[in-house]
Amino acid sequence: MAGTLWIPRFLLITLVLIPFGVNSQCEFRFNRRNKVFDFNLASSIRNHPHGALSEDGFYRVEANSTVLWFQLCDMLIFNHDPPRCVGCQDCGGPSHCGTSCSALLSENVRGYDVCTSLGHPSSSKVDVIDKEDPGKGIMVKMLAGSSNPNCSLSVSVICQKNTVVGPLTLTKSGTCHYATEMRHPSGCAVAISGHGSGWSWFGTLLIIILCLFGAYLLGGALYRYFSLGIRGIEVIPNSDFWVTVPHRIQSCIGSLFQRFRGSSHGQVQRASYSQVNF
Numbered sequence: 001m002a003g004t005l006w007i008p009r010f011l012l013i014t015l016v017l018i019p020f021g022v023n024s025q026c027e028f029r030f031n032r033r034n035k036v037f038d039f040n041l042a043s044s045i046r047n048h049p050h051g052a053l054s055e056d057g058f059y060r061v062e063a064n065s066t067v068l069w070f071q072l073c074d075m076l077i078f079n080h081d082p083p084r085c086v087g088c089q090d091c092g093g094p095s096h097c098g099t100s101c102s103a104l105l106s107e108n109v110r111g112y113d114v115c116t117s118l119g120h121p122s123s124s125k126v127d128v129i130d131k132e133d134p135g136k137g138i139m140v141k142m143l144a145g146s147s148n149p150n151c152s153l154s155v156s157v158i159c160q161k162n163t164v165v166g167p168l169t170l171t172k173s174g175t176c177h178y179a180t181e182m183r184h185p186s187g188c189a190v191a192i193s194g195h196g197s198g199w200s201w202f203g204t205l206l207i208i209i210l211c212l213f214g215a216y217l218l219g220g221a222l223y224r225y226f227s228l229g230i231r232g233i234e235v236i237p238n239s240d241f242w243v244t245v246p247h248r249i250q251s252c253i254g255s256l257f258q259r260f261r262g263s264s265h266g267q268v269q270r271a272s273y274s275q276v277n278f
Contacts, residue, residue, distance in 0.1 A: 027039065032131070037191055039126070039138045041073055045186060048184075052187065068105050068178065068180065070119070071102050075120075076102060083097050085097060086115070089116075090147040097115055116151060123142065125143070140155045144176075148176065154177075155179075155181070157186060158182070159185075224237065
């Protein structure tokens, strides 16, 4: 009996673990005036299979003698043109610079390019750009961490539905806080009304039940087909029961209809009698 349950258990575990594969650092939900604004920078959209994430593995922006590389919600990947600079602590070191952070800054100091880590995926924070106008876009703030506690990078992803622009500018505030912005369709939120539009808890529960039911049918059918050698309609688990389900439903509906009809008919008959005074 235990051997017959391994397929449904495997499918159930798979269904449970699938949501954890989604990069939650790229997702954000904001509630405003009975509306829910959903953002997902990594979700595939038309013409952008990786969402707002750079397909090259990094974005690059330059201002004066400063160069910034960054990647949204993930670590930098340099398949070409890797940074060559000294320092690079907390981001792979001089020999593997740019391999273990999400934002890297290069500044020319006395003729040398010195690199500084500005952020890591695990320390990223996401929020809307304007709480009064959530549809404007989303901001990703990356923190350098304990090695450079005074350093950070803020990337504003402004909603622009048709084209991608930037990043073009790089600004600095304080000692080591940088900011840049870009326009991208992934910065546009999916707005859901709080008055019943979209999926409610009941809809979510219904989807879960349907997924579990589908896993039960598929797992049972595979086991009966390959392990027991059963063919035809009998490959469906408990096929005798499922064949009788339509008849059971029909009988139940017919019984309810007869009860309702009989009750209504009895009330009409009682109402048709006239009072007789003796």
